[in-house]
Amino acid sequence: MPQFSEARERRNKKTIPIEDYLTTPEGLKYYDVVEGKGPIAEKGSTVQVHFDCIYRNITAVSSRESKLLAGNRIIxxxxxxxxxxxPGKERKRDFVDNPNGLFSAQAAPKPPPAMYSVTEGMRVGGKxxxxxxxxxxxxxxxxxEIPPGSTFELNIELLQVMPPEEK
Structure with missing residues:
Protein backbone atom coordinates (compact mmCIF):
# COMPACT_ATOMS: atom_id res chain seq x y z
CA MET A 1 0.00 0.00 0.00
CA PRO A 2 2.90 2.50 0.05
CA GLN A 3 2.13 3.83 -3.46
CA PHE A 4 -1.36 4.79 -2.37
CA SER A 5 -0.27 7.10 0.43
CA GLU A 6 2.51 8.46 -1.76
CA ALA A 7 0.02 9.53 -4.40
CA ARG A 8 -2.17 11.14 -1.77
CA GLU A 9 0.84 12.94 -0.33
CA ARG A 10 1.73 14.26 -3.77
CA ARG A 11 -1.83 15.44 -4.29
CA ASN A 12 -1.93 17.19 -0.94
CA LYS A 13 1.44 18.82 -1.47
CA LYS A 14 0.61 22.35 -2.49
CA THR A 15 3.88 23.32 -4.11
CA ILE A 16 4.77 21.76 -7.41
CA PRO A 17 8.51 21.25 -7.89
CA ILE A 18 9.82 23.65 -10.51
CA GLU A 19 11.19 20.79 -12.63
CA ASP A 20 7.61 19.55 -13.13
CA TYR A 21 6.68 22.78 -14.89
CA LEU A 22 6.67 23.04 -18.68
CA THR A 23 7.94 26.16 -20.47
CA THR A 24 6.16 28.10 -23.22
CA PRO A 25 8.06 29.56 -26.20
CA GLU A 26 7.92 32.93 -24.40
CA GLY A 27 9.63 31.37 -21.41
CA LEU A 28 6.65 31.18 -19.08
CA LYS A 29 6.65 28.20 -16.76
CA TYR A 30 3.32 26.42 -16.36
CA TYR A 31 1.89 23.28 -14.87
CA ASP A 32 -1.45 21.65 -15.65
CA VAL A 33 -3.02 20.89 -12.29
CA VAL A 34 -6.09 19.47 -14.03
CA GLU A 35 -6.11 18.26 -17.64
CA GLY A 36 -9.32 19.42 -19.26
CA LYS A 37 -11.47 17.06 -21.32
CA GLY A 38 -13.14 19.65 -23.56
CA PRO A 39 -12.19 21.61 -26.67
CA ILE A 40 -8.68 23.03 -26.97
CA ALA A 41 -8.03 26.77 -26.69
CA GLU A 42 -6.22 27.70 -29.90
CA LYS A 43 -4.75 31.00 -31.02
CA GLY A 44 -7.61 33.17 -32.25
CA SER A 45 -10.35 31.38 -30.37
CA THR A 46 -12.33 33.29 -27.76
CA VAL A 47 -12.19 31.76 -24.32
CA GLN A 48 -13.82 32.27 -20.95
CA VAL A 49 -11.68 31.70 -17.90
CA HIS A 50 -11.57 32.34 -14.21
CA PHE A 51 -8.15 33.48 -13.07
CA ASP A 52 -6.44 34.25 -9.80
CA CYS A 53 -3.09 35.98 -9.31
CA ILE A 54 -1.48 34.73 -6.13
CA TYR A 55 1.34 36.67 -4.52
CA ARG A 56 2.88 35.30 -1.32
CA ASN A 57 -0.22 33.14 -0.74
CA ILE A 58 -2.54 36.15 -1.08
CA THR A 59 -5.03 36.29 -3.92
CA ALA A 60 -4.22 39.76 -5.23
CA VAL A 61 -6.26 39.83 -8.44
CA SER A 62 -9.12 37.48 -9.23
CA SER A 63 -11.95 37.18 -11.72
CA ARG A 64 -13.87 35.42 -8.98
CA GLU A 65 -14.22 38.57 -6.92
CA SER A 66 -17.96 38.78 -6.91
CA LYS A 67 -19.76 41.91 -7.90
CA LEU A 68 -22.83 42.87 -5.96
CA LEU A 69 -25.79 43.50 -8.24
CA ALA A 70 -29.18 45.03 -7.60
CA GLY A 71 -31.36 42.77 -5.49
CA ASN A 72 -28.29 41.45 -3.65
CA ARG A 73 -27.46 39.00 -6.41
CA ILE A 74 -23.77 38.27 -6.57
CA ILE A 75 -21.99 37.25 -9.73
CA PRO A 87 -3.82 42.38 -23.73
CA GLY A 88 -6.46 45.07 -23.47
CA LYS A 89 -7.91 44.33 -26.90
CA GLU A 90 -10.77 42.21 -25.63
CA ARG A 91 -14.31 43.28 -26.23
CA LYS A 92 -15.67 45.39 -23.45
CA ARG A 93 -18.30 43.64 -21.40
CA ASP A 94 -21.86 43.85 -22.64
CA PHE A 95 -23.26 45.47 -19.54
CA VAL A 96 -22.59 49.09 -18.65
CA ASP A 97 -23.27 51.25 -15.63
CA ASN A 98 -26.92 51.69 -15.04
CA PRO A 99 -27.88 55.23 -13.99
CA ASN A 100 -27.60 54.50 -10.27
CA GLY A 101 -24.06 53.19 -10.76
CA LEU A 102 -24.66 49.76 -9.27
CA PHE A 103 -22.45 47.87 -11.64
CA SER A 104 -19.58 48.76 -13.88
CA ALA A 105 -18.03 46.37 -16.36
CA GLN A 106 -14.81 48.38 -16.23
CA ALA A 107 -14.29 47.27 -12.64
CA ALA A 108 -13.32 43.87 -13.98
CA PRO A 109 -9.87 42.85 -12.77
CA LYS A 110 -7.10 43.14 -15.31
CA PRO A 111 -5.33 39.85 -16.03
CA PRO A 112 -1.58 39.85 -16.57
CA PRO A 113 -0.40 39.83 -20.21
CA ALA A 114 0.93 36.29 -19.68
CA MET A 115 -2.61 34.93 -19.65
CA TYR A 116 -3.27 35.81 -23.28
CA SER A 117 -0.61 33.43 -24.57
CA VAL A 118 -0.34 30.80 -21.85
CA THR A 119 -3.97 29.67 -22.22
CA GLU A 120 -3.15 28.31 -25.67
CA GLY A 121 -3.30 24.51 -25.68
CA MET A 122 -5.46 24.26 -22.57
CA ARG A 123 -8.64 22.19 -22.72
CA VAL A 124 -12.00 23.21 -21.31
CA GLY A 125 -12.22 22.05 -17.70
CA GLY A 126 -8.47 22.36 -17.31
CA LYS A 127 -6.67 24.24 -14.56
CA GLU A 145 -1.09 43.56 -3.49
CA ILE A 146 1.44 42.64 -6.17
CA PRO A 147 4.37 45.06 -5.83
CA PRO A 148 6.17 46.46 -8.89
CA GLY A 149 8.66 44.09 -10.45
CA SER A 150 7.26 40.98 -8.76
CA THR A 151 6.96 37.40 -9.90
CA PHE A 152 3.66 35.79 -8.93
CA GLU A 153 1.55 32.72 -9.59
CA LEU A 154 -1.36 32.78 -11.99
CA ASN A 155 -4.05 30.13 -11.74
CA ILE A 156 -6.30 29.76 -14.77
CA GLU A 157 -9.40 27.62 -15.11
CA LEU A 158 -10.66 27.27 -18.69
CA LEU A 159 -14.45 27.38 -18.73
CA GLN A 160 -15.36 27.71 -22.38
CA VAL A 161 -13.88 27.94 -25.89
CA MET A 162 -15.63 29.58 -28.82
CA PRO A 163 -13.96 28.79 -32.15
CA PRO A 164 -12.59 31.69 -34.22
CA GLU A 165 -15.36 33.30 -36.28
CA GLU A 166 -15.19 32.20 -39.89
CA LYS A 167 -14.51 35.12 -42.20
Missing part, protein backbone atom coordinates in the same frame (compact mmCIF):
# COMPACT_ATOMS: atom_id res chain seq x y z
CA UNK A 76 -18.45 36.35 -10.51
CA UNK A 77 -18.11 37.08 -14.22
CA UNK A 78 -15.73 34.82 -16.11
CA UNK A 79 -13.12 36.75 -18.06
CA UNK A 80 -13.45 36.55 -21.84
CA UNK A 81 -10.66 37.22 -24.32
CA UNK A 82 -9.08 36.05 -27.56
CA UNK A 83 -6.16 33.65 -27.18
CA UNK A 84 -2.96 35.16 -28.53
CA UNK A 85 -4.45 38.66 -28.73
CA UNK A 86 -2.65 41.63 -27.27
CA UNK A 128 -3.19 25.62 -15.13
CA UNK A 129 -0.74 27.24 -12.75
CA UNK A 130 1.72 29.69 -14.30
CA UNK A 131 4.77 31.37 -12.80
CA UNK A 132 4.57 34.92 -14.11
CA UNK A 133 7.74 37.02 -14.15
CA UNK A 134 7.34 40.84 -13.95
CA UNK A 135 7.79 41.35 -17.69
CA UNK A 136 4.79 39.07 -18.42
CA UNK A 137 2.92 40.23 -15.33
CA UNK A 138 2.24 43.68 -13.97
CA UNK A 139 5.76 44.94 -14.66
CA UNK A 140 6.96 48.07 -12.94
CA UNK A 141 3.42 49.20 -12.11
CA UNK A 142 2.32 46.33 -9.89
CA UNK A 143 -1.35 45.62 -9.21
CA UNK A 144 -3.29 45.52 -5.94
Missing amino acids: AQPYEFKVGAA RTVIVPPEAGYGQKGMN
Whole structure:
Protein backbone atom coordinates (compact mmCIF):
# COMPACT_ATOMS: atom_id res chain seq x y z
CA MET A 1 0.00 0.00 0.00
CA PRO A 2 2.90 2.50 0.05
CA GLN A 3 2.13 3.83 -3.46
CA PHE A 4 -1.36 4.79 -2.37
CA SER A 5 -0.27 7.10 0.43
CA GLU A 6 2.51 8.46 -1.76
CA ALA A 7 0.02 9.53 -4.40
CA ARG A 8 -2.17 11.14 -1.77
CA GLU A 9 0.84 12.94 -0.33
CA ARG A 10 1.73 14.26 -3.77
CA ARG A 11 -1.83 15.44 -4.29
CA ASN A 12 -1.93 17.19 -0.94
CA LYS A 13 1.44 18.82 -1.47
CA LYS A 14 0.61 22.35 -2.49
CA THR A 15 3.88 23.32 -4.11
CA ILE A 16 4.77 21.76 -7.41
CA PRO A 17 8.51 21.25 -7.89
CA ILE A 18 9.82 23.65 -10.51
CA GLU A 19 11.19 20.79 -12.63
CA ASP A 20 7.61 19.55 -13.13
CA TYR A 21 6.68 22.78 -14.89
CA LEU A 22 6.67 23.04 -18.68
CA THR A 23 7.94 26.16 -20.47
CA THR A 24 6.16 28.10 -23.22
CA PRO A 25 8.06 29.56 -26.20
CA GLU A 26 7.92 32.93 -24.40
CA GLY A 27 9.63 31.37 -21.41
CA LEU A 28 6.65 31.18 -19.08
CA LYS A 29 6.65 28.20 -16.76
CA TYR A 30 3.32 26.42 -16.36
CA TYR A 31 1.89 23.28 -14.87
CA ASP A 32 -1.45 21.65 -15.65
CA VAL A 33 -3.02 20.89 -12.29
CA VAL A 34 -6.09 19.47 -14.03
CA GLU A 35 -6.11 18.26 -17.64
CA GLY A 36 -9.32 19.42 -19.26
CA LYS A 37 -11.47 17.06 -21.32
CA GLY A 38 -13.14 19.65 -23.56
CA PRO A 39 -12.19 21.61 -26.67
CA ILE A 40 -8.68 23.03 -26.97
CA ALA A 41 -8.03 26.77 -26.69
CA GLU A 42 -6.22 27.70 -29.90
CA LYS A 43 -4.75 31.00 -31.02
CA GLY A 44 -7.61 33.17 -32.25
CA SER A 45 -10.35 31.38 -30.37
CA THR A 46 -12.33 33.29 -27.76
CA VAL A 47 -12.19 31.76 -24.32
CA GLN A 48 -13.82 32.27 -20.95
CA VAL A 49 -11.68 31.70 -17.90
CA HIS A 50 -11.57 32.34 -14.21
CA PHE A 51 -8.15 33.48 -13.07
CA ASP A 52 -6.44 34.25 -9.80
CA CYS A 53 -3.09 35.98 -9.31
CA ILE A 54 -1.48 34.73 -6.13
CA TYR A 55 1.34 36.67 -4.52
CA ARG A 56 2.88 35.30 -1.32
CA ASN A 57 -0.22 33.14 -0.74
CA ILE A 58 -2.54 36.15 -1.08
CA THR A 59 -5.03 36.29 -3.92
CA ALA A 60 -4.22 39.76 -5.23
CA VAL A 61 -6.26 39.83 -8.44
CA SER A 62 -9.12 37.48 -9.23
CA SER A 63 -11.95 37.18 -11.72
CA ARG A 64 -13.87 35.42 -8.98
CA GLU A 65 -14.22 38.57 -6.92
CA SER A 66 -17.96 38.78 -6.91
CA LYS A 67 -19.76 41.91 -7.90
CA LEU A 68 -22.83 42.87 -5.96
CA LEU A 69 -25.79 43.50 -8.24
CA ALA A 70 -29.18 45.03 -7.60
CA GLY A 71 -31.36 42.77 -5.49
CA ASN A 72 -28.29 41.45 -3.65
CA ARG A 73 -27.46 39.00 -6.41
CA ILE A 74 -23.77 38.27 -6.57
CA ILE A 75 -21.99 37.25 -9.73
CA ALA A 76 -18.45 36.35 -10.51
CA GLN A 77 -18.11 37.08 -14.22
CA PRO A 78 -15.73 34.82 -16.11
CA TYR A 79 -13.12 36.75 -18.06
CA GLU A 80 -13.45 36.55 -21.84
CA PHE A 81 -10.66 37.22 -24.32
CA LYS A 82 -9.08 36.05 -27.56
CA VAL A 83 -6.16 33.65 -27.18
CA GLY A 84 -2.96 35.16 -28.53
CA ALA A 85 -4.45 38.66 -28.73
CA ALA A 86 -2.65 41.63 -27.27
CA PRO A 87 -3.82 42.38 -23.73
CA GLY A 88 -6.46 45.07 -23.47
CA LYS A 89 -7.91 44.33 -26.90
CA GLU A 90 -10.77 42.21 -25.63
CA ARG A 91 -14.31 43.28 -26.23
CA LYS A 92 -15.67 45.39 -23.45
CA ARG A 93 -18.30 43.64 -21.40
CA ASP A 94 -21.86 43.85 -22.64
CA PHE A 95 -23.26 45.47 -19.54
CA VAL A 96 -22.59 49.09 -18.65
CA ASP A 97 -23.27 51.25 -15.63
CA ASN A 98 -26.92 51.69 -15.04
CA PRO A 99 -27.88 55.23 -13.99
CA ASN A 100 -27.60 54.50 -10.27
CA GLY A 101 -24.06 53.19 -10.76
CA LEU A 102 -24.66 49.76 -9.27
CA PHE A 103 -22.45 47.87 -11.64
CA SER A 104 -19.58 48.76 -13.88
CA ALA A 105 -18.03 46.37 -16.36
CA GLN A 106 -14.81 48.38 -16.23
CA ALA A 107 -14.29 47.27 -12.64
CA ALA A 108 -13.32 43.87 -13.98
CA PRO A 109 -9.87 42.85 -12.77
CA LYS A 110 -7.10 43.14 -15.31
CA PRO A 111 -5.33 39.85 -16.03
CA PRO A 112 -1.58 39.85 -16.57
CA PRO A 113 -0.40 39.83 -20.21
CA ALA A 114 0.93 36.29 -19.68
CA MET A 115 -2.61 34.93 -19.65
CA TYR A 116 -3.27 35.81 -23.28
CA SER A 117 -0.61 33.43 -24.57
CA VAL A 118 -0.34 30.80 -21.85
CA THR A 119 -3.97 29.67 -22.22
CA GLU A 120 -3.15 28.31 -25.67
CA GLY A 121 -3.30 24.51 -25.68
CA MET A 122 -5.46 24.26 -22.57
CA ARG A 123 -8.64 22.19 -22.72
CA VAL A 124 -12.00 23.21 -21.31
CA GLY A 125 -12.22 22.05 -17.70
CA GLY A 126 -8.47 22.36 -17.31
CA LYS A 127 -6.67 24.24 -14.56
CA ARG A 128 -3.19 25.62 -15.13
CA THR A 129 -0.74 27.24 -12.75
CA VAL A 130 1.72 29.69 -14.30
CA ILE A 131 4.77 31.37 -12.80
CA VAL A 132 4.57 34.92 -14.11
CA PRO A 133 7.74 37.02 -14.15
CA PRO A 134 7.34 40.84 -13.95
CA GLU A 135 7.79 41.35 -17.69
CA ALA A 136 4.79 39.07 -18.42
CA GLY A 137 2.92 40.23 -15.33
CA TYR A 138 2.24 43.68 -13.97
CA GLY A 139 5.76 44.94 -14.66
CA GLN A 140 6.96 48.07 -12.94
CA LYS A 141 3.42 49.20 -12.11
CA GLY A 142 2.32 46.33 -9.89
CA MET A 143 -1.35 45.62 -9.21
CA ASN A 144 -3.29 45.52 -5.94
CA GLU A 145 -1.09 43.56 -3.49
CA ILE A 146 1.44 42.64 -6.17
CA PRO A 147 4.37 45.06 -5.83
CA PRO A 148 6.17 46.46 -8.89
CA GLY A 149 8.66 44.09 -10.45
CA SER A 150 7.26 40.98 -8.76
CA THR A 151 6.96 37.40 -9.90
CA PHE A 152 3.66 35.79 -8.93
CA GLU A 153 1.55 32.72 -9.59
CA LEU A 154 -1.36 32.78 -11.99
CA ASN A 155 -4.05 30.13 -11.74
CA ILE A 156 -6.30 29.76 -14.77
CA GLU A 157 -9.40 27.62 -15.11
CA LEU A 158 -10.66 27.27 -18.69
CA LEU A 159 -14.45 27.38 -18.73
CA GLN A 160 -15.36 27.71 -22.38
CA VAL A 161 -13.88 27.94 -25.89
CA MET A 162 -15.63 29.58 -28.82
CA PRO A 163 -13.96 28.79 -32.15
CA PRO A 164 -12.59 31.69 -34.22
CA GLU A 165 -15.36 33.30 -36.28
CA GLU A 166 -15.19 32.20 -39.89
CA LYS A 167 -14.51 35.12 -42.20
